[in-house]
Amino acid sequence: MSAAASASNGAIDFLAPGLIHALGNSLFAIRGLxxxxxxxxxxxxxxxxxxxxEACARADHALDVLxxxxxxxxxxxxxxxxxxxxxxxxxxxxxxxxxxxLRLALEDDAVQCAGLVSGGPFMQAxxxxxxxLCGLLxxxxxxxxxxxxxxxxxxxxxxxxxxxxxxxxxxxxxGLEDVAARLxxxxxxxxxxxxxxxxxxxxxxxRVPAFGRRAAGPA
Numbered sequence: 001m002s003a004a005a006s007a008s009n010g011a012i013d014f015l016a017p018g019l020i021h022a023l024g025n026s027l028f029a030i031r032g033l034x035x036x037x038x039x040x041x042x043x044x045x046x047x048x049x050x051x052x053x054e055a056c057a058r059a060d061h062a063l064d065v066l067x068x069x070x071x072x073x074x075x076x077x078x079x080x081x082x083x084x085x086x087x088x089x090x091x092x093x094x095x096x097x098x099x100x101x102l103r104l105a106l107e108d109d110a111v112q113c114a115g116l117v118s119g120g121p122f123m124q125a126x127x128x129x130x131x132x133l134c135g136l137l138x139x140x141x142x143x144x145x146x147x148x149x150x151x152x153x154x155x156x157x158x159x160x161x162x163x164x165x166x167x168x169x170x171x172x173x174x175g176l177e178d179v180a181a182r183l184x185x186x187x188x189x190x191x192x193x194x195x196x197x198x199x200x201x202x203x204x205x206x207r208v209p210a211f212g213r214r215a216a217g218p219a
Contacts, residue, residue, distance in 0.1 A: 027056050027063070030056055034053050035049065038050065077120060078119055079119070080122070083110055083111040083113030084111060086106070087106065087111040089127065090104060096134055101140035101141070102139070102140075102141065115150075117157050125159075125194040126206065128186040129206050132186065133179065143164065146162045155213075157207070157208045159205070159206040159207075159208065163203070164202065177198060193208070193209050194206060194207065195207045
């Protein structure tokens with residue numbers, strides 16, 4: 001990472017708590033006014049209120065991601081359902097994939113996974129997984145990274161990222177062993193308890209310890 005990029009990241013980290021606080025307060029005010037607007041009003045006004053509240057809910061999901069990734073001292077280790085966390089993160093990461101001409105999709109039942117994880121480390125680990133894959137896939141290639149999550153046989157939470165194409169095979173060597181090694185190096189900095197492994201020629205498994213466990217074991 002260049003000195004400029006490192007400085008930029010440091011500035012974002014420093015300002016993130018204030019950003020979260022300011023946006024959270026604004027959403028709180030907007031939500032309160034929308035609820036007042038919808039109480040005892042006409043059907044048209046109630047519909048407008050519902051639209052505003054729905055937009056606030058989407059913004060809340062985005063702020064939740066920032067809260068988990070930029071915890072205040074002592075925060076970040078609170079339990080949270082892995083499926084809900086993955087769903088919130090994927091909503092934001094989809095934009096990064098789309099800007100590179102790629103696609104990110106969730107398994108249909110992903111958000112239903114109720115396995116509890118430490119929110120901060122889980123979000124750091126999954127963000128690293130998605131960032132590495134998005135950065136290593138050739139821009140514009142016709143491929144979808146499909147992500148799912150489940151509780152494995154050992155009781156840990158396993159996030160699976162499958163690189164799929166409409167037709168069989170990929171037009172380039174994905175080199176998942178190298179991808180896994182790069183991801184493992186990043187995890188060593190942000191989520192040491194997580195483990196990464198290849199799952200066939202086109203998929204990676206990221207194993208994160210269940211809440212209260214110190215480290216995830218192998219499959």
